[in-house]
Amino acid sequence: MNDFDPQANQDVRHMLGEALGIARRRCWVFIIPAAAGALVALVYTFTYPRVYTARTMFERRDSLVLSNLIHSYQYSPYSFAKLQQSIYVDLKGYKAIERAVEDLGLDKDLPRDEKGELTEAGRRMKQAMVNKCAGQCEVYLQEKSDAHDIITIVLPSKDPVFATELVTKLRDNYIKNVQERITKLLTNAQEYFQKELDKKRTQVGGLEAELVQFRSQFVGIDPADPEGAVNRVAALRIQKQNLKRRIEELRVEIASNEASLGKISTATTQPGTDDGKLKVVSVRVAPVPTKPNPAHAEKKGRILQIEKQLLEMKMTMTEEHPQVRRLRQRLAYFAEELSRTPATIPGPRSSGATAERTAGGLTPEQRVRQHEIARTQAALRSLKRDIAKTERELKAVDERITRYDAEKDTVLERREEFLRRQSDLATTRGDLEAELKRCNYVGQLINAEKNKRGLTFTVLENTQVSTKPVSPKVGRLITVSLGFGVMVGLGCVVLLELLDRTFRSVSQVGSALQLPILQSIGEIITPELRRRRMARQVAMHAAATVLIALVCAASGLVYLSLEKPQEFERIKGNPGLVARQLVGSGP
């Protein structure tokens, strides 16, 4: 743990001693050149070009209504955010500055060929000029709001007039360009949306025509409700069964009537006739009176009502929906009930029919039988007509069932297409509405722009040049000058130390000459020597004082030239007056 190195400590002390010795011995060698160097550097700084800044401030503002309108519509082509994003390029981009340079005619002195075009060297010089301006130009946004912004353009330059003209031109060009661009943008947007609107209208017309054609292709069938067709087939099948049952009932009734007719005919044969045969007497039998079955009508009405409900539900629900399924069950139930319920019921017998009539001298019983025969025959004829009618109906139902069965698959296939076209139509109609809104919106914007209620620019601060140079910085300049002086002083000290071949220490003499050192004798300070030294010290102090005073004065002038140029120009114009003022302001 014993890190102490006596030798190293001694070396450090020796080096420090040497350094202190050099500092003491060469103090004037340092001070005088350092002050002179600083003075020279400060004087040189007066030749350093001063950089001024030209600055302008303007405001971009939009009306609140317009801003809200823009924000409310996400597809707006007129976006302040886009303006803000491109503001740096629009203001200090290469093209913007190149255009300003051309507008100001700053490139007129560049080398050109016979045609007046810039030569290669001229293009390069112009490019360098524009790049330099672009690199130096600064744009600051203060508000950074979409609808309102305060824009400041700052351009540092050694030539204030040039900077002022360029900044003003950049600002004016930007305002002009933005307004032109907005107008062009809105016009293009309106044209585009109008084209889109026409296109959507054409699409809607085409889709509507296709749907009409589709419906006309499948008359009586709602392509949108294929399940309804199936139900309808089922109902027809039930109806067919009912008709068949009806036919069987009619046939049974016919058979019954024919049997009763045969009995009646046998019973009405008269025994007193010659041939002993029964004389058949045609008896007009009155038809059995019937009336519509109210239960049948009621059930049929219920079925129609349920089918209507099903059709309505199919517009919004699928077959799997509980309500639809419940309705289907009810429909099947009523259809079955309907099939069991006869369409007609026997009506009340008329009083004339019961009156016994005599004919040909028949007995009342015979007349009754004849009447029965006639009635039964009439019933038979009626039944046969009913059978024929029912069989026709059955045949028609069979045809419809066959046709439905044949078209059912086709309808199902077309259903998707139909629905897709319906959806396309709805979408296209929505797009059409949107395009209409856009057209109206852009129209409003164009009107606002025309009425000067859109984007407005206001110059808040005209182009002004800074009252004092922004570069070089006074602190940095003075520091660098003083640092240069210090470096000069140190350089002189180091140079003299390097060139110094004299002996400086006893050990140096001993090692160089290999002779014994008898004694080291100090300096004998005689009064003459003391006087000389004193005079030298006074001269050095005086020189250093004068030089430091000059350095301070030069620093002050540098400060004035950078921080108070007007004051500096006044002093430069009349140094005698300032000297008299200084003397006068003294004690």
Added chain:
Amino acid sequence: MGRIAEALRKAEQERTTTFAASGAAASGVGLMDPPAEATGRSDEDVARHTTGGVAMTSDDQVRPAAFDHATWVGRASASLVTLHGRDSMLVEQYRALRTRLASQNPRARSRVLAITSSTSGEGKTVTTANLGVVMAEVKHHRVLVLDADFRHTALARLFGMKAKPGLAEVLKGQALIEQIIQATPMSNLELISAGDTSGINPAELLNSKRAAAVFDDLRDRYSYVLVDTPPSSDVADAGVLGQLADGVVVIIRMGKTSQPVVKQMVQTLQASQVNLVGCVLTGAADSSSQYNYYSDYASRPSD
């Protein structure tokens, strides 16, 4: 501050007392035994020696100093800190240099020391003068400071003494050596200035046999002869003087002397078979830190 001022004052008093008692024996203070011939010589001994054929007689004895110590201090340069005693720390540094020289020369074989540097302005003359003063503080030493820098004579002016006659006159045969030796208020410290250097060729004079004889004579006369020489990188006099002397001390000014120049000078002197005693670093900025304690110690009154 009061204690330091008091210590300085007491040190000054002690030095004054020491100068007043010049000539007295300083037993126990000496760092080495001086050569017997350098002390208490008889006139006959002196007469046996000839300097360039000029006989030394009793009439040619060195005359005593013409001014007292206080006058001397007033006339001497402020750089002569060991004489003024202003900066006790510097004085102690020169005394330490004296001790180092004595310890490197235990048998006093190198009594003539040429003090040189690579370039001018490094402190040769000042070091020579101050070293001469602190060496003369040892009572049994006889010390001579000799200005052999004919191109930039400054030693006599530093001591506030006459610039003529000097070594040039002796080497030219125009004067006896005793006639050019200048006594100082310190009894065991004497000075020979460069003399009249106009129209002379220093290299020729220093390479003459007379010069060698003069240096031999001075080596016999004094415990230490400190020779101020011209910069060795400018002229070749330093190399000649180094060969005439017993050793050479190189002055290096910190922060001024260029390393390659010093190295070149050292290599040249070593190639000339010169005895390089060592180097003295002047203008050391950080030397004060290691002498803080000693400066305080040196300022205390001696017990």
